Amino acid sequence: MIGVLNFPAIDPVLITIGPFAIRWYALAYIGGLLIAWRYCRWLAARPPQSVSADAFDDFLLWATLGILLGGRLGYVLFYKPGFYLANPQEILFIWRGGMSFHGGLLGMVAAEVMFARRRGLPVLALADIVAAAAPIGLFLGRIANFINGELFGRPSEVPWAMVFPHGGPQPRHPSQLYEAAIEGLVLLLVLHLMVRARALERRGTLAGAFLIGYAVARMLAELFREPDAYLGFLLGGTTMGQWLSLPLLLAGLVLVVWARRARPLV
Numbered sequence: 001m002i003g004v005l006n007f008p009a010i011d012p013v014l015i016t017i018g019p020f021a022i023r024w025y026a027l028a029y030i031g032g033l034l035i036a037w038r039y040c041r042w043l044a045a046r047p048p049q050s051v052s053a054d055a056f057d058d059f060l061l062w063a064t065l066g067i068l069l070g071g072r073l074g075y076v077l078f079y080k081p082g083f084y085l086a087n088p089q090e091i092l093f094i095w096r097g098g099m100s101f102h103g104g105l106l107g108m109v110a111a112e113v114m115f116a117r118r119r120g121l122p123v124l125a126l127a128d129i130v131a132a133a134a135p136i137g138l139f140l141g142r143i144a145n146f147i148n149g150e151l152f153g154r155p156s157e158v159p160w161a162m163v164f165p166h167g168g169p170q171p172r173h174p175s176q177l178y179e180a181a182i183e184g185l186v187l188l189l190v191l192h193l194m195v196r197a198r199a200l201e202r203r204g205t206l207a208g209a210f211l212i213g214y215a216v217a218r219m220l221a222e223l224f225r226e227p228d229a230y231l232g233f234l235l236g237g238t239t240m241g242q243w244l245s246l247p248l249l250l251a252g253l254v255l256v257v258w259a260r261r262a263r264p265l266v
Contacts (some may be wrong), residue, residue, distance in 0.1 A: 004161055004162065004163060005159075005162050005174075007149065007162045007164055007165065008016075008116075009165070010024070010147045010149045010225060011030075012024055012025065012147060012149075014027065017202045018069075020249045023145045024148070025144040025156065026097075026140075026149060027144075027146075028140040028141050029137070029141070030065075031140055032049045032136055032137030032138075032139075032140040032141060033060065033063065033064055033137065034068075034236075036133035036136045037056055037057075037060050037063075037133075037216065039132075039133045040053075040099055040129050040130065040133050041053040041056050041057075041194060043129045043133070044129055046195065046200060047198075047200070047201070048195075048200060048265040050265070051121055051122075051125050051126050051174060055126075056129075058091075058115075058119075059115050062111040062112075062114070062217075063111055063130070064123075065107075065109060066104070066107035066108045067107055067108055067137075068094070068104075068107070068109015069107050070105070070108065070110065071099040071100055071107060072094055072100075073091075073101060073103055073107070074096070074099075074100030074101075074103010074106060074107070074156050074251075075098040075099055075100040075103060077103070078100055078240065078244060079098070079100065079101065079228065079230075079231065079240065080230065082146070084228075089138025096248035101138075101218075101243075105248070106112065108130065108134075109127075112130060121133075124203035124204045124259075125200075125203050127201055127204070127207040128180075128199075128203060128205065128206035128207050129200075129206075130190070131191070131206045131207040131209075131210035131211075132191045132195055132206050132210070134210060134214075135183065135185070135188035135210075136184070136188060136193065136265065138179075138184045138187070139180050139185055139212075140178075140182045140184075142176045142177070142179045142180035143177075143180050145176040145179075146174065146177055146180070149165045150163045150166070150176075151176055152164040152172050152175060152176065152226055153172045153173025153174060153176075153178075153226055154172060154173055154175075154226050155170040155172055155223045156171060156172055156224075157171070157242060158173065158218055159174070159183055160174065161173060161174075162174050167226070169189065172222040172226065173225070175221060175224045175225040178218070178221050178224055178225075179218075182217040182219070182220065182221065183214060183217045183218065186217070187210070187213045187214065187217060190213060193214070194206060194209060200265075201212050201264040201265045202258060202259045202264050202265070203248060203262065203265070204255045204259035204261060205256060205259040207255055207261070208210050208251075208252040208253070208254070208255030208256035208258075209252065209256060209261060210252070211244060211248045211249065211251050211252030211255065212248075212249055212252035212253060214244040214245070214248060215246070215248040215249035215251075215252065218222045218241055218242070218245045218251075219242045219245050222238075222242045225239070225241070227240070228238045229240075
């Protein structure tokens, strides 16, 4: 097809060992958590050092559980409640797909609050550092979505459109790569520049900026992403991803305004 890029047919399974399969998607989660953990340790060593770098060694397990449990339950409740109500055993079958970023975020927030209270740490100081590292996992996760050929874009005639294996014969936006770029790389760079500008000295600034940045990036990306077939378009041609991002945008704005009014740490 003229003017259409070939989809790189990468096997979603990296390697199979007996009955066990190691998938790129699982590696994206593992790699995202480990790289973000090291970055969090580096951030924690910078002034004002409200959270020790060693605390993130223990928080890694809390973060993993928060993301996995929250992501799965979010998908069940936000996207397919009817199906899972009729088939509750399917909730445990994570390897069949179905994770929600918004649910994972709520799970991470719960993990942060519980961990901070258990350790006597300032919640917002912990949240700021985690938020600054979160785009690393978003970037790797969207790349894994692209490898899997899932969450593809709407039909398009742009020169870089692709025919996805499960998207029918029409060329489509590679919206996973759009999201990897703006939710991952661009947001990571913006937050890093804010760290360099001493944003850690105003607790809540980075956490709020992340919520705003992700919400805006996701709502823009949804303009190119094909909505889930079982949901389709909602009111006024909007999508579920856009509606779920609105509370994040509002919460981020509240956090940033509150942080700007608070006295900076010195």
